[in-house]
Amino acid sequence: MSPSILFVLIVALSVLAFQVGKARSIAVAGGLRGIRDLHSLPGHYGLLTAIWCGLPALLVFLVWLSMQEAVILRLVLSHMPAETQTLPQAQLALVLNDLRNLVAGNIRPDMVAPATRAAAAEYLQLQAIAQLSLAVLVLVVGVAGLLLVRAKIRPDLRARNAYERVIEWALFGCSAVAVFTTLGIVLSIVFEAVRFFNIVPVTEFVFGTNWSPQMAIRADQVGSSGAFGAVPLFVGTLLISFIAMIVAVPIGLFSAIYLAEYAPLGLRKIVKPLLEVLAGVPTVVYGFFAVTTVGPALRVAGESLGLPVAGESALAAGLVMGIMIIPFVSSLADDMITAVPQSLRDGAYALGATRSETIRQVVLRAALPGIVGGVLLAISRAIGETMIVVMAAGLSANMTANPLEAVTTVTVQIVTLLVGDQEFDSPKTLAAFALGLVLFLVTLLLNVIALYVVRKYREQYE
Amino acid sequence: MSNTNNVAERSAKETQSLVQASLARRYRAERRFRAYGLAAVLAGIGFVVFLFGTIFSQGLSVFQQSYVKLTIQYDSETIDPSGARNPDDLVTADYQALIRAALRERFPTVEGRPNLRELYALVSSAASIELQRRVVEDPTVIGQRETLWLLADDTVDMLLKDKVSRTAAEDERRLSDQQIGWIDELVREDRLALRFNRAFFSNGDSRDPEQAGVRGALIGSALTLLITLLLSFPIGVGAAVYLEEFAPCNRITDIIEVNINNLAAVPSIVFGLLGLAMFIGVFGLPRSAPLVGGFVLTLLTLPTIIIASRAALKAVPPSIREAALGMGASRLQMVGHHVLPLAMPGMLTGAIIGMARALGESAPLLMIGMVAFIVEVPAGVVDPATALPVQVFLWSDLPERGFVERTSGAIIVLLGFLLVMNATAVVLRNKFEKRW
Numbered sequence: 001m002s003p004s005i006l007f008v009l010i011v012a013l014s015v016l017a018f019q020v021g022k023a024r025s026i027a028v029a030g031g032l033r034g035i036r037d038l039h040s041l042p043g044h045y046g047l048l049t050a051i052w053c054g055l056p057a058l059l060v061f062l063v064w065l066s067m068q069e070a071v072i073l074r075l076v077l078s079h080m081p082a083e084t085q086t087l088p089q090a091q092l093a094l095v096l097n098d099l100r101n102l103v104a105g106n107i108r109p110d111m112v113a114p115a116t117r118a119a120a121a122e123y124l125q126l127q128a129i130a131q132l133s134l135a136v137l138v139l140v141v142g143v144a145g146l147l148l149v150r151a152k153i154r155p156d157l158r159a160r161n162a163y164e165r166v167i168e169w170a171l172f173g174c175s176a177v178a179v180f181t182t183l184g185i186v187l188s189i190v191f192e193a194v195r196f197f198n199i200v201p202v203t204e205f206v207f208g209t210n211w212s213p214q215m216a217i218r219a220d221q222v223g224s225s226g227a228f229g230a231v232p233l234f235v236g237t238l239l240i241s242f243i244a245m246i247v248a249v250p251i252g253l254f255s256a257i258y259l260a261e262y263a264p265l266g267l268r269k270i271v272k273p274l275l276e277v278l279a280g281v282p283t284v285v286y287g288f289f290a291v292t293t294v295g296p297a298l299r300v301a302g303e304s305l306g307l308p309v310a311g312e313s314a315l316a317a318g319l320v321m322g323i324m325i326i327p328f329v330s331s332l333a334d335d336m337i338t339a340v341p342q343s344l345r346d347g348a349y350a351l352g353a354t355r356s357e358t359i360r361q362v363v364l365r366a367a368l369p370g371i372v373g374g375v376l377l378a379i380s381r382a383i384g385e386t387m388i389v390v391m392a393a394g395l396s397a398n399m400t401a402n403p404l405e406a407v408t409t410v411t412v413q414i415v416t417l418l419v420g421d422q423e424f425d426s427p428k429t430l431a432a433f434a435l436g437l438v439l440f441l442v443t444l445l446l447n448v449i450a451l452y453v454v455r456k457y458r459e460q461y462e
Numbered sequence: 463m464s465n466t467n468n469v470a471e472r473s474a475k476e477t478q479s480l481v482q483a484s485l486a487r488r489y490r491a492e493r494r495f496r497a498y499g500l501a502a503v504l505a506g507i508g509f510v511v512f513l514f515g516t517i518f519s520q521g522l523s524v525f526q527q528s529y530v531k532l533t534i535q536y537d538s539e540t541i542d543p544s545g546a547r548n549p550d551d552l553v554t555a556d557y558q559a560l561i562r563a564a565l566r567e568r569f570p571t572v573e574g575r576p577n578l579r580e581l582y583a584l585v586s587s588a589a590s591i592e593l594q595r596r597v598v599e600d601p602t603v604i605g606q607r608e609t610l611w612l613l614a615d616d617t618v619d620m621l622l623k624d625k626v627s628r629t630a631a632e633d634e635r636r637l638s639d640q641q642i643g644w645i646d647e648l649v650r651e652d653r654l655a656l657r658f659n660r661a662f663f664s665n666g667d668s669r670d671p672e673q674a675g676v677r678g679a680l681i682g683s684a685l686t687l688l689i690t691l692l693l694s695f696p697i698g699v700g701a702a703v704y705l706e707e708f709a710p711c712n713r714i715t716d717i718i719e720v721n722i723n724n725l726a727a728v729p730s731i732v733f734g735l736l737g738l739a740m741f742i743g744v745f746g747l748p749r750s751a752p753l754v755g756g757f758v759l760t761l762l763t764l765p766t767i768i769i770a771s772r773a774a775l776k777a778v779p780p781s782i783r784e785a786a787l788g789m790g791a792s793r794l795q796m797v798g799h800h801v802l803p804l805a806m807p808g809m810l811t812g813a814i815i816g817m818a819r820a821l822g823e824s825a826p827l828l829m830i831g832m833v834a835f836i837v838e839v840p841a842g843v844v845d846p847a848t849a850l851p852v853q854v855f856l857w858s859d860l861p862e863r864g865f866v867e868r869t870s871g872a873i874i875v876l877l878g879f880l881l882v883m884n885a886t887a888v889v890l891r892n893k894f895e896k897r898w
Binding site: 060066067072145160164168169170171172173174175176177178179184185188189191192250251252253254255257258259260261271274275278280281282283284285286287288289291292293323326327330344352354355356357359360377380381382383384385386387390391411414416418419432433436439440443444447448461 | 488494518521698706730735793823858870873
């Protein structure tokens with residue numbers, strides 16, 4: 001019985017359980033007239049029965065399926081010839097790959113060794129047994145749950161409360177997904193990063209100035225594990241983010257000021273969504289724009305001025321990233337400016353200040369903490385942005401403050417190190433996780449500070 | 463007394479004259495400040511216009527493609543010399559030869575290998591696949607003549623669309639003077655023309671620009687988004703309902719809330735690392751599969767959906783809740799029967815916006831390997847696939863001139879979908895938004 005059919009069966013069984021529970025509750029109440037004696041609605045008894053029938057069965061189903069393949073593989077392997085079992089890890093993986101392909105019907109039987117063919121036959125046999133026993137087990141669990149609850153149904157059974165408690169736990173589980181996600185991120189990244197730091201010392205990674213991660217072709221090639229000094233990447237990331245902020249902060253801030261304080265309502269209603277379109281454009285589009293339009297234009301401009309501009313200059317990536325970030329800065333600044341109470345402005349006008357003086361000396365000063373928070377969020381956005389820099393910034397780890405040269409960033413290196421098939425334990429792939437850890441920590445820190453500042457500021461005027 | 467009055471009067475006058483003197487300067491500063499603001503707004507709008515203008519001017523031409531009209535003789539000697547109509551023979555026959563014959567027939571004066579090779583290069587290699595399809599579908603055409611529009615090569619296409627220069631030195635062009643002469647001749651005879659580009663929407667990826675299409679990427683994106691929607695909407699709404707309606711005020715709730723806010727700002731590539739290490743590394747799920755992509759994008763969009771759903775729940779006035787509870791409903795009944803239906807439009811809006819974000823996302827998909835060159839259109843959620851934004855990324859890297867146009871075309875398709883999704887969200891919000 002294939003898993004999908006079994007799943008449908010579980011669902012059908014739950015529907016049946018619902019009907020059984022409902023009918024049973026009406027029966028114990030003594031027909032439809034006796035329903036008023038029941039603690040809960042008949043439907044609640046049905047739902048309770050369905051939950052106790054379907055949920056355990058589903059749990060067994062999922063746990064079994066997640067382990068089935070590994071267990072069967074291990075069993076099959078233990079029956080294979082001794083020389084196969086003692087093969088080194090990489091060759092064993094090849095044999096297993098053949099086995100899987102043969103089982104899936106991707107390759108013909110005559111293309112693999114006889115031992116593998118025998119193993120595949122055994123695999124199929126074990127798989128059939130496993131699926132059959134799973135079906136039996138799941139159905140037994142489901143029916144047992146059904147019968148158990150059915151036997152317990154009495155007019156004073158608090159079915160609704162029991163059912164609602166389960167739902168509440170499920171809702172709690174939904175919100176706990178967020179915590180598990182964070183936990184998953186931290187665990188997976190930290191785990192791999194620690195393995196990296198076992199090979200490359202932390203101090204070399206954080207303070208080293210030479211970045212050239214060569215792939216070790218064999219495990220015993222110590223010399224080719226490359227240099228993993230990440231400082232050039234940090235410098236490149238900061239340079240590009242800095243250029244982006246030089247573009248985004250003035251334009252974003254001034255357009256927020258204009259739209260909040262000067263523009264008539266009609267204009268604001270048109271222009272604000274137009275600017276926010278920039279935030280909705282996918283980042284690969286910006287990347288493409290940077291590569292095909294901004295980069296070449298900068299090079300032509302540089303040539304006419306006699307300046308050497310690299311094909312993948314930090315300036316092009318930074319400019320385009322700045323354009324992307326404008327709406328973040330402007331909408332956050334707009335929120336903060338409109339949150340400043342009108343009474344402060346009225347006070348300034350009464351003292352004879354012009355509008356711009358009011359804005360500069362009163363409104364902006366009052367809104368400053370919020371705006372700083374917004375800018376911090378924008379910086380964290382710029383540091384974590386990937387596609388634009390992958391497409392428009394280079395790969396060469398130059399340590400330079402010259403925006404016309406090519407630099408590389410943390411995110412570019414993560415992508416370059418991990419795209420394509422790689423072994424999980426080479427320092428090259430592990431380095432990507434170490435970079436990911438740095439990225440995660442820095443953006444997290446910026447966000448925590450920014451959210452704290454913004455919240456403090458909001459409370460001030462509420 | 464009068465003395466102090468005088469002093470006050472004098473100082474007031476002084477102040478006044480000081481103010482008067484500075485007024486012009488202050489008004490200038492005011493105008494300047496205002497001009498800065500206007501300039502910033504104009505710059506922002508300018509960027510929007512420039513960005514979209516560039517993309518559309520480069521990409522709109524993708525919806526048309528050059529086709530060449532040839533009279534094909536389905537020569538039975540070439541296709542099926544045995545005459546048995548064996549399907550295997552029909553598939554492997556040399557259809558390129560039919561096209562070559564048709565070209566020689568049209569240009570009988572061309573002689574010599576190099577010249578002929580230049581002539582044959584005008585037609586795409588996909589044209590022979592089209593002929594093969596026709597013959598396999600209906601073997602009775604063998605032995606007959608048929609006039610067909612066949613796909614031209616991408617170099618011809620670029621010339622017809624004026625995307626390459628005719629006047630550059632001959633060795634800097636991909637077309638020789640002789641070839642351009644033939645092309646002009648064909649165009650004059652209406653045998654070479656731009657027609658609607660069906661291949662762009664019906665083909666998967668290809669190394670030849672004229673054959674490359676977005677169908678594979680579109681299906682891959684659709685499968686990924688389907689998984690994302692199926693997981694993130696129920697979980698997101700569940701989490702929002704718990705936090706707004708059930709959660710007690712305690713440490714655990716606080717931790718969850720802080721967590722969600724922080725997750726919303728974690729760079730998307732970090733989610734890709736999680737997907738690579740967890741779903742592929744630990745759970746052993748297949749690489750490049752929309753299933754894993756859907757999982758990763760679910761985690762990525764959850765914070766957006768939770769935050770939007772909570773806002774929608776907050777907008778439902780407490781009086782509704784009190785009325786339901788007052789009538790004897792349990793908390794869950796109150797939420798399920800009254801609060802959720804009222805908050806649903808807002809939640810759906812949030813979900814659509816979250817999906818739009820997921821559709822445009824590519825960095826985490828690179829991490830989990832949805833970045834391979836895949837010709838086949840994926841049929842299920844565990845088949846290797848790519849997604850629309852990743853396709854844009856892949857094409858943008860290719861050197862052929864034709865792929866710049868394809869990339870822009872794929873971007874236009876992507877932006878079109880985003881526009882539809884966001885417009886739906888706005889319409890939904892305007893239609894169902896209630897002011898209590």
